[in-house]
Amino acid sequence: MARVRDIPSSELPPDLAAIYERFAADYGPFRNQVAVFAHVPAALRHLMAMLMELREAKTLPxxxxxxxxxxxxxxxxxxxxxxxxxxxxxxxxxxxxxxxxxxxxxxxxxxxxxxxxxxxxxxxxxxxxxxxxxxxxxxxxxxxxxxxxxxxxxxxxxxxxxxxxxxxxxxxxxxxxxxxxxxxxx
The missing domain is CATH 1.20.1290.10 (AhpD-like)
Known part of the structure; x- marks a missing residue:
């Protein structure tokens, strides 16, 4: 168990909950990590969204x-x-x-x-x-x-x-x- 509590997406505003759930569903089995990042909305909004955008761009094999x-x-x-x-x-x-x-x-x-x-x-x-x-x-x-x-x-x-x-x-x-x-x- 992480040192901080996992925050479920249901506790987040809709825009952040959408990023959270999209990341957890599409990026890979990283739900425990994203549940911890949810403590810092800016990190969730920018880091997780950036990772998904980089994956979609496929700049790097x-x-x-x-x-x-x-x-x-x-x-x-x-x-x-x-x-x-x-x-x-x-x-x-x-x-x-x-x-x-x-x-x-x-x-x-x-x-x-x-x-x-x-x-x-x-x-x-x-x-x-x-x-x-x-x-x-x-x-x-x-x-x-x-x-x-x-x-x-x-x-x-x-x-x-x-x-x-x-x-x-x-x-x-x-x-x-x-x-x-x-x-x-x-």
Missing amino acids: KRYLEIAIIVVSKLNECHYCVAHHTPFLTVEGISPAGIDRILDYRDHPELDEVDRVVVEWAIAAWETPNRIRDALYQRLRAHFSEAQVVELALRTTLCGFFNRFNDALQIEEEQEAQARLAAAGG
Whole structure:
């Protein structure tokens, strides 16, 4: 159970309840997280709506987004996010065993050149953002537009925020997320 009470959408104004329910229904099994975010209406209104808008825009291919999210979540040991995003990444073609060892990207048999640069970028963007080498950025730019690089940086670092938020407030994995993880072989 989270450190704060879950707020049901029925306690929110209609505009916020709509965002809450749309996020919980369409984005994935994140109802426990959105129920905590509901304590701060501006966060619910802007963060959840932004995540849905980014997903709809499809600027960044889902495989690379999920790789970055899993990498940062593993670095931060956020079990909530790893559990939620592992099934998304298995759909993108990486096995649960491959996801388990994604931080060992250099010789990872399931990762191609682009996947590897995304892993390397996510690690650098999270751990040493002020020391990312130009060579790594150029390798990333060889595969991604500027808009995609910006979104990758946004989603990578935002993931770290979500990791810390989830852990600080002890948000529990939803049963649906646990079931999806088990079905994915994780």
